C-alpha cells in the first residue's frame with residue numbers, strides 16, 4: 001500500500017477518534033477503512049450504559065462502508081491511545097476476516113504504527129467454508 005494511502009487512512013482514523021463516545025472506559029478509538037476503489041469510511045467506538053451493547057470503532061467503520069455498498073477493502077487503520085498499539089479485539093478480527101481485509105494498520109501516532117497482515121489476524125478462523133461444506 002502506498003505511503004500516501006497510509007497517511008490518508010491514519011488521518012481519517014485520528015479524526016474519527018475525536019468523535020468516540022467512550023464515557024465508561026475513557027478509551028477513545030478511531031478507525032478508518034479504505035475500499036478497493038479508494039474511498040475511506042470512518043468509525044469510532046460507541047459505548048453504552050449496558051456495557052455489552054458498546055460498539056468497536058472497527059466494526060462501525062466496516063458497517064459504514066457496507067451500508068454504502070462497499071465490500072472490497074484494501075486496509076483498515078486503528079488508533080487508540082498513544083501508549084500502546086491498539087490492535088483489534090477478537091470479535092472485530094472475526095468481522096475483518098469476513099470481509100477479507102488484507103491489512104490492518106495499528107497506530108500510536110501518525111509516525112509510529114505497525115502493520116498486521118490480514119492472514120495473521122485470526123488463525124483457523126471459522127467462516128463460510130465451514131458453513132458451506
Ligand code: THU
Pocket residue numbers: 022025027028029044045046047054055056057058078086087088089092
Ligand atoms: N475498542 C475498540 O473500539 N477497538 C479496539 O480495537 C479495541 C477496543 C473499544 C471498545 C471499548 O469501547 C473501549 O475500546 C475499551 O475496550
